[in-house]
Amino acid sequence: xxxxxxxxxxxxxxxxxxxxxxxxxxxxxxxxxxxxxxxxxxxxxxxxxxxxxxxxxxxxxxxxxxxxxxxxxxxxxxxxxxxxxxxxxxxxxxxxxxxxxxxxxxxxxxxxxxxxxxxxxxxxxxxxxxxxxxxxxxxxxxxxxxxxxxxxxxxxxxxxxxxxxxxxxxxxxxxxxxxxxxxxxxxxxxxxxxxxxxxxxxxxxxxxxxxxxxxxxxxxxxxxxxxxxxxxxxxxxxxxxxxxxxxxxxxxxxxxxxxxxxxxxxxxxxxxxxxxxxxxxxxxxxxxxxxxxxxxxxxxxxxxxxxxxxxxxxxxxxxxxxxxxxxxxxxxxxxxxxxxxxxxxxxxxxxxxxxxxxxxxxxxxxxxxxxxxxxxxxxxxxxxxxxxxxxxxxxxxxxxxxxxxxxxxxxxxxxxxxxxxxxxxxxxxxxxxxxxxxxxxxxxxxxxxxxxxxxxxxxxxxxxxxxxxxxxxxxxxxxxxxxxxxxxxxxxxxxxxxxxxxxxxxxxxxxxxxxxxxxxxxxxxxxxxxxxxxxxxxxxxxxxxxxxxx
Amino acid sequence: xxxxxxxxxxxxxxxxxxxxxxxxxxxxxxxxxxxxxxxxxxxxxxxxxxxxxxxxxxxxxxxxxxxxxxxxxxxxxxxxxxxxxxxxxxxxxxxxxxxxxxxxxxxxxxxxxxxxxxxxxxxxxxxxxxxxxxxxxxxxxxxxxxxxxxxxxxxxxxxxxxxxxxxxxxxxxxxxxxxxxxxxxxxxxxxxxxxxxxxxxxxxxxxxxxxxxxxxxxxxxxxxxxxxxxxxxxxxxxxxxxxxxxxxxxxxxxxxxxxxxxxxxxxxxxxxxxxxxxxxxxxxxxxxxxxxxxxxxxxxxxxxxxxxxxxxxxxxxxxxxxxxxxx
Numbered sequence: 001x002x003x004x005x006x007x008x009x010x011x012x013x014x015x016x017x018x019x020x021x022x023x024x025x026x027x028x029x030x031x032x033x034x035x036x037x038x039x040x041x042x043x044x045x046x047x048x049x050x051x052x053x054x055x056x057x058x059x060x061x062x063x064x065x066x067x068x069x070x071x072x073x074x075x076x077x078x079x080x081x082x083x084x085x086x087x088x089x090x091x092x093x094x095x096x097x098x099x100x101x102x103x104x105x106x107x108x109x110x111x112x113x114x115x116x117x118x119x120x121x122x123x124x125x126x127x128x129x130x131x132x133x134x135x136x137x138x139x140x141x142x143x144x145x146x147x148x149x150x151x152x153x154x155x156x157x158x159x160x161x162x163x164x165x166x167x168x169x170x171x172x173x174x175x176x177x178x179x180x181x182x183x184x185x186x187x188x189x190x191x192x193x194x195x196x197x198x199x200x201x202x203x204x205x206x207x208x209x210x211x212x213x214x215x216x217x218x219x220x221x222x223x224x225x226x227x228x229x230x231x232x233x234x235x236x237x238x239x240x241x242x243x244x245x246x247x248x249x250x251x252x253x254x255x256x257x258x259x260x261x262x263x264x265x266x267x268x269x270x271x272x273x274x275x276x277x278x279x280x281x282x283x284x285x286x287x288x289x290x291x292x293x294x295x296x297x298x299x300x301x302x303x304x305x306x307x308x309x310x311x312x313x314x315x316x317x318x319x320x321x322x323x324x325x326x327x328x329x330x331x332x333x334x335x336x337x338x339x340x341x342x343x344x345x346x347x348x349x350x351x352x353x354x355x356x357x358x359x360x361x362x363x364x365x366x367x368x369x370x371x372x373x374x375x376x377x378x379x380x381x382x383x384x385x386x387x388x389x390x391x392x393x394x395x396x397x398x399x400x401x402x403x404x405x406x407x408x409x410x411x412x413x414x415x416x417x418x419x420x421x422x423x424x425x426x427x428x429x430x431x432x433x434x435x436x437x438x439x440x441x442x443x444x445x446x447x448x449x450x451x452x453x454x455x456x457x458x459x460x461x462x463x464x465x466x467x468x469x470x471x472x473x474x475x476x477x478x479x480x481x482x483x484x485x486x487x488x489x490x491x492x493x494x495x496x497x498x499x500x501x502x503x504x505x506x507x508x509x510x511x512x513x514x515x516x517x518x519x520x521x522x523x524x525x526x527x528x529x530x531x532x533x534x535x536x537x538x539x540x541x542x543x544x545x546x547x548x549x550x
Numbered sequence: 551x552x553x554x555x556x557x558x559x560x561x562x563x564x565x566x567x568x569x570x571x572x573x574x575x576x577x578x579x580x581x582x583x584x585x586x587x588x589x590x591x592x593x594x595x596x597x598x599x600x601x602x603x604x605x606x607x608x609x610x611x612x613x614x615x616x617x618x619x620x621x622x623x624x625x626x627x628x629x630x631x632x633x634x635x636x637x638x639x640x641x642x643x644x645x646x647x648x649x650x651x652x653x654x655x656x657x658x659x660x661x662x663x664x665x666x667x668x669x670x671x672x673x674x675x676x677x678x679x680x681x682x683x684x685x686x687x688x689x690x691x692x693x694x695x696x697x698x699x700x701x702x703x704x705x706x707x708x709x710x711x712x713x714x715x716x717x718x719x720x721x722x723x724x725x726x727x728x729x730x731x732x733x734x735x736x737x738x739x740x741x742x743x744x745x746x747x748x749x750x751x752x753x754x755x756x757x758x759x760x761x762x763x764x765x766x767x768x769x770x771x772x773x774x775x776x777x778x779x780x781x782x783x784x785x786x787x788x789x790x791x792x793x794x795x796x797x798x799x800x801x802x803x804x805x806x807x808x809x810x811x812x813x814x815x816x817x818x819x820x821x822x823x824x825x826x827x828x829x830x831x832x833x834x835x836x837x838x839x840x841x842x843x844x845x846x847x848x849x850x851x852x853x854x855x856x857x858x859x860x861x862x863x864x865x866x867x868x869x870x871x872x873x874x875x876x877x
Contacts (some may be wrong), residue, residue, distance in 0.1 A: 041829050202648050456585070
């Protein structure tokens with residue numbers, strides 16, 4: 001009798017726990033479709049994860065394939081995906097533990113050998129290595145056993161971790177027989193991700209839930225549909241009529257044009273991940289003079305730029321270019337008084353001290369007495385926000401005696417002028433962004449990208465070169481000691497605010513817009529779990545996993 | 551016969567010139583596609599990717615321009631139009647095959663409808679001039695002709711698709727339907743109504759006015775007066791005597807329009823998110839996608855030349871005097 005009582009008690013308790021667990025999960029309704037629209041034009045029937053996004057179908061990077069980890073640019077946090085933990089040994093060896101219990105969508109087990117294969121495949125076919133991992137110091141990758149991968153480096157480069165973490169992993173048993181991976185369209189993708197391919201049409205691609213996904217019970221939704229539009233306006237109209245749930249839209253004045261249409265459901269989340277920068281071509285006069293560049297920094301009213309070009313939604317930049325989410329951790333407090341906040345008098349003072357003067361009509365003269373030429377400010381044709389900023393900047397500069405004229409060029413000429421160094425000044429974005437300021441500084445300030453000697457400047461458009469900066473970048477790379485890295489960034493910041501190779505104007509955001517009528521679980525500023533990434537990027541995987549019917 | 555041979559010779563010569571220019575012009579544009587692609591990612595790609603992309607796109611060639619020109623001709627004759635850079639690694643022919651039917655369907659039928667309706671209305675307007683309706687068509691035509699196309703299409707989209715919800719907001723067909731073959735037709739027509747009507751409305755006016763003016767000047771010719779004197783029925787004079795001669799100048803314009811149909815209608819495609827060649831061409835130009843750009847320009851040139859050639863032949867049929875000219 002006692003035994004029966006005991007057994008039945010245990011049985012009831014276990015049953016209660018099970019019911020409790022089930023009902024906790026059953027609080028979330030299953031089913032539904034996430035509908036995403038984007039200005040992709042005609043979709044391309046290509047699911048090759050090695051290609052640059054835009055050359056493969058949207059969803060390849062977010063719904064199908066997975067990475068080792070996800071590093072959020074906003075918070076710096078690392079979320080484990082196919083990798084569960086990592087460890088640096090003496091900055092030259094990285095050990096990653098891979099997840100157990102993951103299966104590819106064709107039933108094969110996922111192991112560390114797939115990871116090792118993916119990286120060695122990129123070494124074998126350099127056209128696939130778009131993050132430049134092998135070109136940046138990695139020496140070898142090997143699977144030590146079924147769940148451990150060892151990355152070895154010839155020279156230390158700890159920031160490379162972000163690119164290793166964000167490499168999409170492919171199955172060895174499928175790809176080892178592919179001869180020309182750059183030309184392979186991967187029509188039947190074998191994946192580990194939360195969704196598998198459903199149906200492709202040139203206008204929309206549908207993904208359906210992966211029944212064998214390694215997170216039990218997720219994804220909550222049944223399908224994800226990515227549909228193509230050919231303009232932002234089309235996508236906005238679809239969103240307003242609730243025919244789609246999410247789109248990546250840079251709409252002017254989102255409060256009025258979007259939220260006010262349906263304040264209960266329409267939301268936008270524009271987290272700052274980068275900076276809009278006024279690049280100064282330091283290989284040309286007067287931009288070869290640090291005093292002139294500093295004066296420009298004081299003369300430009302960045303608050304006004306934020307107000308006029310972005311309706312106040314996107315704030316002005318910090319003079320170091322470091323984004324707000326990273327300022328607390330990285331900004332050197334000793335530089336706090338170099339604010340470059342709008343002060344035309346200060347600008348004139350700096351110029352006067354450097355020997356500049358003004359003639360009778362107020363035009364600025366070089367110390368040699370020559371008049372300054374008309375300076376061009378380059379923007380992309382039709383980019384209304386950049387054009388507004390350029391107009392305000394030229395007005396600000398007129399006030400200190402410099403004449404500027406706006407030059408709009410179509411996309412390819414614009415890039416050509418930037419990389420070729422034929423522009424005077426140009427408004428562009430930061431050519432690097434990541435979870436620390438290193439990425440921005442490396443891309444925009446390292447000598448190797450400055451096109452020195454008359455070559456192409458891949459990303460250091462200002463063509464700035466400094467021993468101090470190169471040295472600090474190398475120190476940061478070679479270290480995993482937070483204090484040492486902080487000192488390195490502080491040294492670079494000092495160069496940025498004193499030498500002013502470029503002028504950060506306003507912050508730059510991602511443009512997530514969505515409506516909450518059908519689905520819940522969206523990332524927000526209070527819960528930035530996906531790093532604010534667009535709906536077809538690797539961070540969106542977390543969003544697709546979290547969304548569920550209301 | 552001589553006329554035919556002359557026309558063929560002219561066609562071949564202009565074809566050669568057009569194709570050569572088609573080869574040279576994209577190469578004169580500044581920049582290179584690998585650069586453009588690298589910059590497009592706004593820092594998400596490593597600067598070292600420039601080398602990877604250059605290799606993937608096959609741009610690291612040091613062949614002289616002349617050698618490339620000869621290879622270009624060889625490829626055209628073998629039907630190999632190359633691999634698109636924007637849609638890498640899809641072949642150019644595959645990219646075009648997807649979009650050309652949409653453009654021919656939409657813009658082609660819009661052009662034919664606009665021409666036919668415009669010309670018939672022009673005949674009516676000229677024949678019955680003096681009556682309120684016929685004369686009222688003139689300012690109406692001028693008005694519709696002058697409306698900026700993008701404004702009209704945005705208004706139509708906003709009113710009928712967004713506010714009233716009677717027509718779809720975007721796309722060429724219903725993306726959620728699993729119908730195949732002819733069952734897709736109702737959805738396709740439903741999606742085509744708005745774009746088609748905006749193109750027809752703005753294009754109609756031009757044809758109407760041209761035809762009306764031609765008719766009026768033809769009606770004052772001697773042979774029309776003679777036809778009346780002979781006692782021929784009105785209908786016969788209107789169509790077989792007057793309209794047949796009045797339509798000749800319009801025909802030339804019509805053939806040019808038909809040729810340009812294949813260039814797509816970028817504004818229509820952008821506003822209505824309609825599939826077609828226009829947007830593909832725009833993407834190709836801004837990404838410096840040489841193979842795709844050249845292929846599309848090639849087709850546009852050929853289409854215009856061939857359309858012109860056939861118009862010359864039709865012209866000769868309608869107006870026999872043309873054949874003997876120059877003899």
